[in-house]
Amino acid sequence: MAMSEEELRERESWTTIQKENYTIQTILKACIMHKWNISVSFSGGKDSQVLLDMTAWMWKKSEEEHGKKPLNVVFSNTSNEFAKMELFVKEYCDLMERKHDIKIRLYVVRGEKTYYEVVKDIGYPVVSKTTCRKVRDIRKWIKKEKIKWEDISDKLDNGIESANLLRKLGASNTVVLYLTGIRKDNTEGATQSRLPKKWRPLIIADFEVSEECCTILKKIPQKRIQNDIGSIAIIGEMAEESQNRRSKYKKTGCFVTSGKKIMVKPMGFWLEKNVLEYIKKYDLPTFFVYGKLVEENGELRFTGEQRTGCKLCLFGIQFDTERLKRLKQIEPQTYKFAVKPVEEGGLGYRKVIEYINKKCGCNVWIDEEEP
Template sequence: MRANTMAISLLRERQAWPLEQKIDHTVGAIDAFLAYCREHDRNPYVSFSGGLNSTVLLHLARRVFGADLKGVFCSTGNEFPEIVRFVRQTPNVEIIHPALTPRQVIEQYGFPLVSKEQARAVRDIRTTASEKLRSYRLHGDGARRPGVLAARWRYLVDEPYMTSEKCCEILKKRPFRHYNTTTKSLAMVGTLAGESKLRQSQYIRRGGCNVFDADLRKVHSAPLSIWTGADCWEYIRRYAVPYCEIYDVEGIERTGCVFCGFGAQFNNGRFRVLYNRYPKLYCMAMNYTNNGYTLRHALRRMGVTLPDEQRELF
């Protein structure tokens, strides 16, 4: 049965809890998820990205429920090398792969720019056959505004290259869905509600960390949802949890695909670190193309100053 939508005030209250209370809440969410998996003959695992949040979730779940709980990592081919090394050094983690390479996804579907919500709006406006949906993405409906394309990004509708959020779907979500089906498995993910407005709204709509449904494809478990990034760091310090060394590099707060343009208008630290540490990988990513135009060109059009184009100031 699906959970009921909650008030945002309840989420705010939970996010203000001390870490010990959040740990207890998370342990309860994991326990309920594991019980659901046993009831429905499914194999539980942690979707392990090698990032900070999933590192905390995997450690906590194994600390309480046993070291045999599996982690599963989807290697897209566009992770920082430090992430791949850290994943390979972590015991009992299975590695899966997407059907397409990042270059193929970009060529076929477009660049991930601005944010998932705004990229989805651009794609809908440019490809939908529904005039109603197109109108909503451009103007809203008078009462609601979520998912409406911001005026700042309207130019993307007319660009010769495509903008799309589909890379996450194809490089990560599809491989995990295939894995779940073929191995009769269900995942816990390490996402936090406070990471974005989209994840906040999803948590509120779902009504909590877990959503259980007779349709197993709709089951969702994010036991760390009410945590903050500061909570994750406090947990890591408290329990001396090993984490990926890339987080000790200035400019890196979150990992993920090295070519990702989501949020680049606010912080291009990922590109700067990539350019300084792995210039060949940086050049490869900047030269991904859609309709003959490079990612470099698309980021420039967003107003992003790339690290190899910055002039030193004296």
Template sequence: MSEAVYTKQDLMTMQAWPLERKIRESQASIREWYEHYGGKVFVSFSGGKDSTVLLDLVRGLYPDVPAAYADTGMEYPEIQDFVRSVPNVEWVQPVMPFHQIIEQYGYPVISKDVAKRIYYARKGSRWAINQLNGFNSDGSPSWYNQRYMKWRVLLDAPFLISEYCCGAMKTRPLHKYARQTGRAAIMGTMACESKRREGAFLQTGCNAYHIKEPACKPLSFWTEQDALLYLRMTGIPYASIYGEIVERGGKLVTTGAQRTGCMFCMFGLHLEKQPNRFQRMALTHPRQHDFCVNTLGCGKVLDYIGVPYQPLTDN
């Protein structure tokens, strides 16, 4: 593996920059990416607040850059309505619908890393079994892998578990679009969203040219507060599911959904305070909630891991 571009301290310094500087640095990364590929680029557009900021930055420099939206069929209706209102967006289809994924591969639960290890451990993979037991692949103890140990109980769960859905419904369709069009992706992910994304940024920086699927991630050193401030400062349209952007306790928050993504995804749900997003969905989108919990069977999964999904009551 090549030497990392940035350190953790570098990232923390960049995250503390004022928004005006972050905008300039992100624009510089976008220009470099655009020129490197001779304009053959596209924006990976989810319709969420972060990718809305990204699209505005890119098209502020290059108005004709197309966008691609992965139509998973599990997005909030308000997200889909917003995407339809944005010009020059190509809708790409999943490799497999969600109901087939959970039947053949399993439910997305806890996190991508945990779900992947449960899936392969059940198939007898030694590396996955070792990590769920807190060891490295060579059998030596690992403090890092001990974070997986408490989820060994999922090996006995009466349902399948995997991380397959993200790849089948978003990543692979967008990679296919990139190959078919010859365009290189610009993505709106941030390092603060996960350890996985933080590690990728530290290793390559914003513009990753020499990986299997090259990608520009010019918002990597931004935070959620930056995205909200940008939306409020510019006044550009964004999906109505978020509601208004207001200040509470010295921070910007949305009065509606805090995050969007796939409605039926259970990754990270166990970490959310009540009312969690499934409990809110029961009130705001009861039809989709019923389909998810009962028809798709997500209710039995959440029951097993002890996560509530029905709306809070006053009693």
């Protein structure tokens, strides 16, 4: 159900116990609606840990209704997790079985490509999914129409005049919008619809960028197993995590239905602080890279990584500028592989980071190249 920004903010202001109760009721509603054919998407990260704990509690309380069926849990091994994540996932599922006295059926799924192959064949996940998509579409048009970037790069900021120029050169309405901010009807689009000037150098970079890694490595394998076992997905995605997710959640609420695609986002209105409060309240063990959960000035935080996710992902690297430095400390061999040139069998991250630092004004940490 769609909601306004004010309605979402109201939900976000609820206490953690209020959110816990509402989320459990939402999960229960989804289970009843779909005859208990659900699967929890579990990454091993803190958000999905909280989701699984609540779902497991509800599952036990409802065992008469579902006949003590095992609870389906799906973990995507993307080849981009920290080294011991899959082991932690299995151990946490074992803990949930003992704690709630239920059975869990854990599915470990993998994509048809590894992360290395996705980067090599399709492109780097850098800056953001939205930026990568815009750059990719623009580059496709330039290649198709054999456009020389230097012929148009200084002619993109004159509004409708720029839009008309690009149209004459065969640009689609989408590409025109990305480069000039002008819509098909010659009105100005929203600010976020235009590719920021800061990232225009990515259009002519000598490496490809792509937003498709998550779809290939996680979404497609999860959807495949959910189709195989006939379940709908329960995911721990929160609106707070990005503007894109916030916009989507306001349009759908907790229940997402689009054609045959059905998923439930029962934690969409949770905030980071609620997740940490829940973990502390129920003393949930967390993956080692988070460090310890401590309280400072009345607020909870982890002493290590604030997120696990994909260890080699470069989305948001312009803000989290020391991510690779921490990776080097946690998994030095992985870091070494990441910065090694592609022609030497590595991922070629050094070239990418040095390019966005020099051409896009970023200040991302990378160590000095070894002689």
